[in-house]
Amino acid sequence: MKLTILGGGGFRVPLVYGALLTDRGEGRVTEVVLHDLDDGRLRAIARVLAEQASNVADAPPVTATTDLDEALRGADFVFSAIRVGGLEGRAQDERVALAEGVLGQETVGAGGIAYGLRTVPVAVDIARRVARLAPDAWVINFTNPAGLVTEAMSRHLGDRVIGICDSPVGLGRRIARVLGASPEEAWIDYVGLNHLGWVRGLHIAGRDELPRLLADPDLLGSFEEGKLFGTDWLRSLGAIPNEYLHYYYFNRETVRAYQQADKTRGAFLRDQQAHFYEEMRDPDAPALAAWDRTRAEREATYMSENRETAGAGERDADDLSGGYEKVALALMRAIARDERTTLILNVRNVNTLSVLDRDAVIEVPCLVGANGAHPVAVDPLPGHATGLVCAVKAVEREVLAAAESGSRTRAVKAFALHPLVDSVNVARRLVEGYTAVHPGLAYLG
Structure with a gap:
């Protein structure tokens, strides 16, 4: 194969x-x-x-x-x-x-x-x-x-x-771990878009254990998301958000932290990986050891500005192992061998979320086998989540329309409609700024 x-x-x-x-x-x-x-x-x-x-x-x-x-x-x-x-x-x-x-x-x-x-x-x-x-x-x-x-x-x-994405997998694994359960034995009720989803339940032997977690402040504050979002906010939501929702819920603080950082995340990774690839120009350099050392530093500094803003401290050692490669392997095995399993994946909505059309790609648990991945039925999103999901999906559709048509106007609209962009004038300046530095955006007329 x-x-x-x-x-x-x-x-x-x-x-x-x-x-x-x-x-x-x-x-x-x-x-x-x-x-x-x-x-x-x-x-x-x-x-x-x-x-x-x-x-x-x-x-x-x-x-x-x-x-x-x-x-x-x-x-x-x-x-x-x-x-x-x-x-x-x-x-x-x-x-x-x-x-x-x-x-x-x-x-x-x-x-x-x-x-x-x-x-x-x-x-x-x-x-x-x-x-x-x-x-x-x-x-x-x-x-x-x-x-x-x-x-x-x-x-x-x-x-x-x-x-595929490793964020929902890591989130479900962390919740199961603090509840004393095996992630392989847990059913994770997760729904949303990529980097915009919520765990609304974690079922073990048919029983939802998430209420027990939300009711225990010490337990709730003992893992990454509890430290990142704060226990009071998680209890208010009644759910555990994907870590990327920190950019929405604490946007002002995060933007300030990024502005004050010595280097942005992209600049840090650019310089760090440039050093690795430069090191590989030496034919005698130990490739695997150099890669592993660089990877460990990369993982340890993941979302460091967000954790600093929240006072969350260093990442736990158990959270440094990634996970998307395991999802990829499980997905390939399920399809190639018809080893049926359940994975949280990005697939077309069909009839899963009534607030979105059939072709909208969402991130939900899917049953996977030789015929591909099929989303399972889920409960409707709560109102606060529905608003964000629909707004961000509308932005994605404008991006797709701009890319297909080359329309600068549609690109401006995509920026202006995003919940984290607070002005049409800012959206216009963003398009001007990005087209000035990215040759790949020259198609926007």
């Missing part, structure tokens, strides 16, 4: 390959193709993967190419983790937004819109090529903004593109 990884020179690719190395079952991935536009990054990551596989019998062989059509042809699964504009583009997204006093985070607010505007045209081109060159392939999308990009690709691939 052939797996093609787009963005194959990306820093987190070894996580995916490491997960593949643990799979010894029938129907496993037997060939991995890395694709990237940067040959130097491809070679660096290929070295890391070679060291990972050095003591593993029958490790899937890895090849690398800068030819997209060659990479896609004959693929059974396509894992998309591209970053249009690179980390320098992310740093620019942050700087332009913060100069206007609004959030520049890569998936939330102005930064997410800018990232989406330059990513959607590339993702659509990939989807069209997959449909032509590998029509039977399943596309697993991790490219951010994941929900928006998955929806763009679904217009050409239908239900054969599925978005």
